[in-house]
Amino acid sequence: MVELIQAQAERNPQATAVRLGNTSLTYRELERRSNQIAHHLIGLGAGQDIPVGVCLRRGADLLPVLLGIWKSGAGYVPLDPDHPVERLRHMIGTSGCRLVISRTGHLPALEPTPGCRFLLLDRERADVDGAPATPPATRIEPSHLAYVIYTSGSTGAPKGVLVQHGGLRNYLLWTVQAYAARGHGGAPFFASLAFDLGIPSLYTPLLTGQPVHLLPDPLPAADLGDALAAGAPYSFVKLTPGQLNLLSFDLDPEQAHGLAGIVIAAGDAFPTALARRWRDLAGPGGTPVATEYGPTEITIGNSGQPITDDPGTELVPLGLPIPNTTMYVLTDQLEPTPVGVAGEIHIGGLGVARGYLGDPALTADRFRPDPFGAPGARLYRSGDLGRWLPDGTLEFLGRVDHQVKIRGYRVELGEIRAVLRDDPQVRDAVVLATGTPSRPRGLAAFVIAATGQPMDVDRLRAGLAARLPDHMIPADFVAVDEIPLTANGKVDTRTLLTLL
Structure with a gap:
């Protein structure tokens, strides 16, 4: 991708990039x-x-740093400064980073990390500025590492996904046609760098000579509408359905009408009612809305399409596969399900990631040989349930396991449970997602106290906040005497949810 951005610099050197x-x-x-x-x-x-x-x-250093890492031949590991110290240090340690680029103000959260060198841009600016300004003689192959991004893990620790340049290039070239071609205003970037939903907002504009608009950091959710409206019109805006829901109330019809060439909702279940509300707000000829679907393990997005008609389903269908990718709904025996029959969504093609960092067993379990593809091809078991509809669209039906999406972030409920169990005042705990697929989700923790004493909710929150990001902190804590089970020995989630 760097050579395509370099070509834009040669073609329009004075154009605004950031x-x-x-x-x-x-x-x-x-x-x-x-x-x-x-x-x-x-x-x-x-x-x-x-x-x-x-x-x-x-900030102004962000994109030069990311592109500079790629030009050096390396891949980057995004570390959100707002994540807990323990989580950041875990990512640095398990990813094998021997070098971290940051600034002095973030150093207390990153040290001590033995064997890791910190390049602090505010201290070492002169050394960087003294380096050659010509492109280095490195070659980036499709199989080379582009980035390692961490997702929630069921064992109590996040797991790193190894994403390669070939899959990233295939996806971004699709977004050039699907998104950037709809205007000349570029795109706003306001997601965490550790959230891959925002990756096209960082790079797709640069592939087409358009600007990347970096919105203020931090940016409270209540200010998102005003911040976006101030920079409009964009070629595209990509966000979560939850953020689109906020905009549908925060923007007036004129602002929504002229916001962008297209708005893409991704990263979570997308209620059809929300798509309908946005279309009504933007009005005829106004900013259209699209859907995009794809787990981190298949490089950001694997399918998507504009929403032009009411699909007649509670959730917007997942769209059509992008070029050089495939989607199947399969049984446990990897056999295709008939139309209308639910199965697990499997994804193949160029976007399939290399696997999980340092976890060959999990990689082998989730990335399986593709029985329908060329020799050596693999399918990723998404853990998402779906079914083909008679019109050829793919309907999303929820999760096979206990993984959920909270505010667009993928969350493994087992990770939160594992951290709760480490608290000395907790004997056992269960964490559940509340709400329905078509309504905003939250988290609730059902806790058995270790001593029989009333639980200190503030202390539990503080303990979780020290190890988990904000979107993984339950909104509700409920004290229970036991975890109810169903007849087959599974947690009786229905009974627990009645306690809220």
């Missing part, structure tokens, strides 16, 4: 800075398949 408030970077400046960072990183030992951590807020 905009942040009243400051901006031209394509020429982006190219120069990213080359200098790449040379400096190579001097520090960066190279092919070497993970380099990035702990930065949205």
Whole structure:
């Protein structure tokens, strides 16, 4: 991808590549800075398949750093400065990072990490600026590591997904036609770097000579509508259904009408009622809405399409596979299910990730040989349930396991439960998602106290907050004497949810 962005810099060097408030970077400046960072990183030992951590807020350094890492031959590991200290250190340690790019203010949350060197941009600016401004002589192959992104893990610790350049390139080239071609205004980036939903907002504009608009960091949810409206019109805006729901109340019809060439809702179940509400708000000829679907393990998105008609289902169907990818609904024996019969969604093609970092057993379980593809091809078991409808669309029916989406983030309920069980005042706990697929979800923790004493909810929250990001903290804590079970020995979730 870097060579395509470099071509834009050669074609339109003075065009705006990155905009942040009243400051901006031209394509020429982006190219120069990213080359200098790449040379400096190579001097520090960066190279092919070497993970380099990035702990930065949205700012003028962000895109030069990310592109510079790729130009050095390395892949990046996004580290959200707002995540708990323990989580950040776990990611640095398990990813094998020997180099993390950050700033002085974030250093207390990252140290101590033995064997890891920190490149602090506010301290070492002169060294970086003294590096050559020409592109380094590195070659990026489709099989090379692009990034390691961590998702929630069922064992109590997040797991890293190894994403390769070939899958990323295939996806981004699709977004160029599906999204960026709908205008000239670029896209706003306001997601966490550790959330792959925002990746097309970072790179797709640069592939087409358009600007990336970095919105303020932090950006409270209540301010999102005003921040987006101030920079409109965009070519596209990609967000979660929950964020689209906020915009449908925060924007007036004129703002919604002219917001972008298209708005894409992804990262969670997308209620048809919400799509209908947005279309009514934007009005005829206004900003259209689209859906996109895809787990992290298949490189951001695997299917999507604009929503032009009411599909007649509670949730918007998942759309059509993008080029060079496949989607199947299969039984446990990897046999295709008939139309209308539920099964697990399996995904194949160029986007399938390399696997899970340091976990060959889990990789073998979730990434299986593709019985329908070429020799060596693999299918990813998504854990999502779906069924084909008579009109050829794929309907989403929920999760096979206990993994859910909260505010667009994928959450393994077992990870929260494992952290709760580490608290000395907890004997056992169960964490459940509340709500329905078509309504905003929350989390509730049902806790058996270890001592029989009333549980200290504030202490439980504080303990979780020290190890988990905010979206994984339950909104409700309910004290129970026992965890009810069904006749077959499984947790009786229906009974627990009646206690709320």
